[in-house]
Amino acid sequence: MTQTALRAVIKGTGSALPRHRVSNAELAARVDTSDEWITERTGIKFRHIAEPDETTATLATLAARNALDAAGMTASDIDLIIVATATPDQTFPASATIVQHALGCNGGVAFDVAAVCSGFLYAFSVAESMIRAGSAKNALVIGAETFSRILDWEDRATCVLFGDGAGAVVLSGEVGTRGALATRLHADGQHNELLYVDGGPSTTGTVGKLRMKGREVFRHAVTNLASVMHETLDAADLTPADVDWVVPHQANARIIDATAKKLGLDPAKVVLTVDQHANTSAASVPLALDVAVRDGRIKPDDIIVLEAMGGGFTWGASVVRM
Template identity: 60%
Template sequence: MRGDTLSETIPDRPSTPLSDQNFPTSSPVQDIRPRARISGVGGCLPRQIVTNEDLAQRLETSDDWIRTRTGIRQRHIVSEGENAVSLAAQAARNALEQAGVGPQDVDAVIVATSTPDQVFPAVAVRVQAALGMRAGFGFDVSAACSGFIYALSTANAFIGTGMAKRVLVIGVEVFSRLLDWEDRATCVLFGDGAGAVLLEAGAAPGEGILSTHLHSDGTLGDLLYVDGAAGTGTNSVLKMQGREVFRHAVVRLAEAVDEALDANGLCGADIQWLVPHQANLRIIDGMAKRLALPAERVVVTVDRHANTSAASIPLALNEAVRDGRIRKGDLILMEALGGGLTWGSALLRY
């Protein structure tokens, strides 16, 4: 999304730590449903790195122009032998390895993507095959940049109803195949990659996925869309009204964040980590300011990954878990907005 100057700003949210608030002492009805937790994370980025300087050699743009408006300095782009399935499968393997779980113990695979390799079969069932899974089920979710939040919420529901005990949730995108590489307003914004989490039943009360919140407004679908479907023709090119998408993102993401906090009786001061969709550094910084979170408590990868759409949140989570920033017990807030328009948030205790 382009960082055009707008009159809208993200309003500050009052921050009072949970410990300073007074809550009713009456006991709520006990929830005995299985609770989901993240037991493993994984990521996979293509080998090829394309810098802003590389793009400036064939477009009327510059490193300074791109960085000032987006915060991006490079992105990963698939090359020969890499596609959505290969990236997703490797991210899944990494998540399973960290969790110490074999693919035969996974009940379902849910993949969030807008850029499948084929119209069907789904990326999820191709990943099943790549992992050697002969049981369970898999399907794809299409909600653009909000896809991972949608997939996480769906997996959480499966676990909550007892339909599954372990679900691989993967966000993967190969947006390079949908870009007009002559359009500097869009092609500089996106990158390719995959991120995965293994969601398992067994979280204690107050741990794991605390709540998820999903929204969409189809009347705004023409603000960000792709003509045609991936893999079906030469007219499958991303179109975006950058200024309008930015404007709606500012408002809708603030609403989604408030919804998650209010649903759990929390405020910004209670959050240890913000792991946002990585579309534009100005939006990320604005949300952090609204929550009164210092920069070191916000996971940022947009500078190196660009916008990897549904893959951006799990890729950022994977990086922060593996480098030791995010630890067991930390309270994490996620939020995203994408084409549709779709948007949502998730709150979890890692």
Template identity: 60%
Template sequence: MRRAIVRGTGHYLPERVVENSWFEDKLDTTDEWIRSRTGIERRHFAAPEQRTSDLGIAAAKAALQNAGLLANKIDAVIVATSTPDFTFPSVATMVQAGLGMNRGFAFDVQAVCAGFVFALSNADAMIRAGQADRVLVIGAETFSRIMDWTDRGTCVLFGDGAGAVVLEAVEGEGTPQDRGILACDLNSDGQYRELLYVDGGVASTGTAGHLRMQGNLVFRHAVEKLADTAHRALDKAGLTPADVDWLVPHQANLRIIEATAKRMHLPLDKVVLTVADHGNTSAASIPLALSVANAEGRFQPGQVLVAEAIGGGLAWGSVVLRW
């Protein structure tokens, strides 16, 4: 059967680095308060002239270089984002143009922080079906554009950035020992909309709006749902938590990550952590973490990775792949 392997990874972070101390003269908060509750120490903010597509293009170019491929070898571009440049066209088509591609197809996926997992699942399905041989999957966000800078419970959490992976079709045996994406698990439940949302939109206010979150309730749902989706994906793949070499979680909050790893009986030295330096970059956080860890040489051929995320919707899911 056809499997989607990771051929290359790449990422881009804006030049501006914002330390926790930047918030201290603007809000009733401190560096110690932010670190102790979130694990975040700093984040990156896009420059005023930078758009989400600019970040996505830079990450895509890095992933293509890592894969040793030219853009004209890519069949599809999928961008996961909640902060598009425009209502339309899609960020993906602008990335496609920015890469000089005039073939294939491109579209966006919107599942907030879980967007990259949903995008990977879409790409995997297209590769399995023979609709594409190589897919560029990107998570890109400029969440600094939707922050309420008076709300210390949200504005200190988020950052901007982009990450990308190149998926390529290979022939596998159809067993858990195959390389590539082995299983995906996707979920959503719209009754929890009020827990994490943006209070604006084209059909409601005609404005971009600001992010709103009930942090304590999101925390509880995240710990439970992330562990559950990871177990389901592993079951689908014919594997167990004991087979997992690396957990690559959505980088939202260190306490959530620690609690989820504990539920999966995984030590923290098997968890990829970038939240301290990037903050929560929503759909970009998993591909950013994948790219950083890959650049550090942490992933070895044959190792099993689990990526998991939860975001507004609520929407959550996981992907199991063998490197």
């Protein structure tokens, strides 16, 4: 892509977390687990759990407002809202329309994307494509989840892994060297039984609970993430040495470490927030991005790689010049 091409540029980032922060020790009081067991296997120390008045849409709205403030923009500037979530407020309408109304920018395009933990990458790619096609000028891309609502709290192998939260970015079309340089997405539906929710409107008529075979997911995650990151960097005509920061899906510290080693990346260049937030699914990548932008690690013109893998399986990566 030439320097005169229109690119989707990240103008601002934002995030939101539920008020209730839960430590491993607190979780151990209600689940057969311990701080040592969770930390050794996942790297997680804390997670945030939504209160009854906190929903995917309310968290998404707060994250969106913070991203707009960071971008120096108002809701009236936005003509596209995409919310990536596996835990919408309602079966329909889309949570994006709830966010749109809360922000007061009704009339533009608003819809949800469901790709579980890869959802933000899928939504980011759709927004980028619409901006480059001229279908939108300024977009809010939001990853938001309340996974605590679909967890089986009797299953210590899964309930300790997840948390709630939201992250958002404002994307705007600009000509220049900044913005999304390359994105690659994949899916493989044959692995449904490895990570899924055992319910749905068309099957059981219930929301269902999350089920996962962790060991198999771990193996696929390391292989798929390393592969798609190489693929995306190649598409951008870059190498791992050109990358300033990797912002990975915050599923498990061991997956993140193993993927970095497979790529030969310096662990110091990898943004890690799983210890504080646990796995927030579609919110994971934008939440971690916002943390690293606000603490000054990620700076303008840095080359960053966003990557994630989730149920489906779905996976993807995006290379962005900030």
